[in-house]
Amino acid sequence: MVKDYNKNNFQILFGKRIKELRKNRNLSLRELSQRCNLDYSDIAKYEKGEVNIQLSTIYELAKGLQISPKEFFNFEFNFHTD
Numbered sequence: 001m002v003k004d005y006n007k008n009n010f011q012i013l014f015g016k017r018i019k020e021l022r023k024n025r026n027l028s029l030r031e032l033s034q035r036c037n038l039d040y041s042d043i044a045k046y047e048k049g050e051v052n053i054q055l056s057t058i059y060e061l062a063k064g065l066q067i068s069p070k071e072f073f074n075f076e077f078n079f080h081t082d
Helices: 002-024 029-036 040-048 055-065 069-073
Strands: none
Touching (some): 002 040, 002 055, 002 069, 029 040, 040 055, 055 069
16 A cells, blocks of 8 residues: 555656756747657646656657656655555
8 A cells, every 4th residue: 555655746746847947948838749759638637646657748848848857756756554
């Protein structure tokens, strides 16, 4: 149960980071989708933490945002072990 919480919480925080980076560049979902060959509705799902993202998708998003993929992981996350 704790593993699922951590995994889901990580997905949500990761998605919030994607949205933050997109908004910082004043890009709409559609504009970002055009830059990185992803459907805008899929990007919305990633931003909400609804979908487990693949490495190839992280690559596409980084390309579209013109950032290093490691920037997606610049957020605080604490593992709950109890």
